[in-house]
Amino acid sequence: MMDTHDDIFAVARELPQHERAPYLDEACDSPEQRARVEALLKDANEADAFFAGMDAPRAPEIAEKAGDTIGRYKLLQRIGEGGFGVVFMAEQREPIIRRVALKIIKAGMDTRDVIARFEAERQALAMMEHPGIAKVFDAGATATGRPYFVMELVRGMSITTFCDVHEYDTRRRLELFSEVCAAVQHAHQKGIIHRDLKPSNIIVGLDGDRPVVKVIDFGIAKAMQQQLTDKTLFTRFEQFIGTPLYISPEQASLSAIDIDTRSDIYSLGVLLYELLTGKPPIEASELMAAGFDEMRRIIREKEAPRPSTRLATIEDEEIRTIAKARHTQPKTLGFLIRGELDWIVLKALEKDRRRRYETANALREDLGRFLRNEPVSAAAPSRLYQMRKFVERHRRGVTMAxxxxxxxxxxxxxxxxxxxxxxxxxxxxxxxxxxxxxxxxxxxxxxxxxxxxxxxxxxxxxxxxPTISGRQVTVAESLERASKKLETDFADQPDRRAHFQHALGNTYNALGLYQEAIDLQEKAYYHYLNRFGKEDERTLSTASDLALSYAFGNKPGYAGRLQEELLEFHRRHDGPDDPKTIAAMQHLAISYDTVGRATTALELRVEVLDRTLKRFGADDPRTLSAMQNLAISKDRNGDKEEALKLREEVLSKLQKVRGPEHPDTLRAISNLTISYDQAGRHEESLKLREQVLETSHKVLGSEHPETMLRMENLAGSYERVGRRDEAMRLRSNAADLRRIAMEKSPEQSLRTMVEIAAAYGQAGREGASQALWEAIGRRAEQELPAKPTWEHQDALLARAEWRARQGHWRTAAEDTSHLIDLSAQSIRFLHQAALLSRANDREGYRNLCHKALEAFANSPYLLDAERASKICWLMPGIDFDRNLAHSLSDRSLGLEDYSHSWALLNKGLCAYRLGEFQVAAEHLEKCLTSGLAPEGMAAAQAVLAMTRQSTGGNAAANEMLQAAGKTLGNAFAQADDTPQQVPFGQWYDWLIARCLYEEAARELTKP
Incomplete structure (x- = not known):
């Protein structure tokens, strides 16, 4: 169908001058038609100029004004105006009196397709019945024949303005936006696409204190399944409808592709982007400065930056205003949006509509999952996908590059x-x-x-x-291919293969993939050791790196043995002040710290600092590292004030020497936050953690283990200052990042799965946590017969702890019993004792006591003696070899440093059970001043309360019981055994403390 000159002129007359030529290029079917329309436009312009020059009143318009009456409606004031219609607030006179909104086609705009669009809007609204969509009351025509319709008068302001004025935080904005999605979903179910969703078409008012959302202006709506009017409704080929900032790429493409509901999903994505960041994905100024074709290209091709990334580009003053309108701080805003919200928004904004949410309801459901701390269906756009998009745009340049x-x-x-x-x-x-x-x-x-x-x-x-592989290729996968190629390409060159194994192992270590690093470095180390001997430079270098991988990979015992040998060699061969000797001392101190030899580690670090100062000077990075490590030892040995001073000095120097973004500087900030928290300076700690996390995201990337650890540390700061929702959100994001990193590797470690499952639990996402724990159990049980590694056993132990946290004591005890059969470690016996005690399984407990004494009576390790003795004394009234258990408790007092505190607790418990109350009191009181962890402190307080009760000190006993209850209250809810924020691996000690506390409470209430 060919449009008439008048049709084209009517549309062009309303366009700005710079948009007319592109429109005429597309709309006119012949040069003659274009010339005719241009002549009409010229005449109109000259007429306008003439009337303006005469300063005379304009020619009378056939247009309504306030005070006029149309049918039974009196026009009160003009309240809105679109491309084709004018909206008045009117008063209905009969059959009821009420205020309404009356929309009427503008004078001079009543061409055929405009009337058709107008009637389409009227019919579309009449078809819908939803609290989020403005209702249609009536329709008709003016005396001059121009159609109008009457709808619900929506009082309020645009959704973006409403949220800013009322300073809605992110959660409340998402809840409000979800109501918009529900309204749009209803329209789609009725076969109506809005095609012009934008803030001004979504009005929010207040009903009392409750916000009410209304979607308005279906003026350019399109019917999907039926004809809305018997008048011709024709959208010109290569003419897009809508507001450029909010329209979908397919609307801007001007192609034959039909517009469907996913076009509205894109507009909703733009709206969500603006609600979160205060900015649309594409700046309005950029579109205004572009020509018609360039504007269409930008809409079709320019990828939206992540909302969290966009926030980082906004100027300080403006970002403060945006954050204030969201009731938060500028740095916090980026953290809250980063991750899942980024993914949800970007999925809605996909240029390819097949990759968007299928329905508005799907978008709404994903936001609901986000708000409930459940896994969302959206995922981060893969680097493969981003690379493919880049290659498509720059194929030749990429090939040459x-x-x-x-x-x-x-x-x-x-x-x-x-x-x-x-x-x-x-x-x-x-x-x-x-x-x-x-x-x-x-x-x-x-x-x-x-x-x-x-x-x-x-x-x-x-x-x-990428077009062949069809999936993302990660650095880790490239490294895995490299390690496999070494076995074939260098099969006959073992020295060169070992060299590459060492180098690739170090790369794995840098990526935080410690087990993979260990696997390669062990091969290189044993090759060099067997071929060149333990004092060869290659053997020593590989041994040093392997020891670090052991330390980072949670194998401190292996690390310590290697590092002791290295230190002994370097002292003898290079001298005490050689850099290699000093480095070996530093590394060994780390391992000593990890296994609880805090005093020995402190002594080593004091010597290291003394030697680095003399050898390298006060500002050398090696000296600063020595200061940092000494602060750790000072902290662990109780000198908190000195540790804080050292950390402040280190940070000040590192910022000058290394710069603000160096990994050493970031670690120094993280360490200083620990001291600030210990000193009660929580707000200072929080600000530093926000700063270090932001930098860590930029420097290391979101999926690096240190970045995820810093997210969890910041979550702890939020909890300490009462911002629990933000803490939960951050923990959830960290867990999701771990999950994504895990899913990228086909052979992820069970240890990683355990960490993610535990993090989901701490983030309150119990459903995600449970699903992962069940997967861990299945995989560990399936693989254990073929690969009875420590990793599989530790995974089952963690699964047992998870079951116990759910209150499933007996199934948890079955898991630990199975693990004892696999590897008779004293710590597992202790875990089993805690579970059997909580389940009140006296028969099972008695059998465990006999088995523990038999297994560890002659163990050369004092920790085994301490644990075997404690197992026997936890539950009262059990029959076992008391003399042997007593002797083991005495032997355990030979433990040093931090472990000695636990030995004091064990001795006090043993003496109490044997009725030696004075001996018990002496050891328990020493225990309370030994710097024991809170879970040990609670246990000691509970046993001391019973000891004082037995000697007649009722008041002192009750006071000590209250102290134990207060200590426990930091980890357990009042009425159940579920620990609130106890890390995995520490929970059993809390459970032991809980059992002893409940026993003490019963004893103190006996008549």
């Missing part, structure tokens, strides 16, 4: 290798002219090795074709 990069990698590796080898050869030549031949051979070997290295790295890190 890849070729150049491959050549550069090879050339760089060759050059570096040759330079290193040449330098070594030069040093040899200077030392002895007799080594000229050896120098030449070394250079030839270095050249060949460099060529092999370049070839190997180019093949390993050349990414597969």
């Amino acid at each position: 890849a070729l150049v990069a491959a050549v550069m990698v090879a050339a760089t590796v060759v050059s570096m290798r040759q330079a290193i080898r040449a330098k070594k050869a030069e040093d040899v030549a200077v030392a002895s002219l007799a080594n000229v031949a050896a120098e030449r051979d070394e250079k030839d070997r270095a050249r060949r090795e460099a060529e092999d290295v370049a070839k190997f790295l180019t093949e390993v890190f050349a990414s597969p074709d």
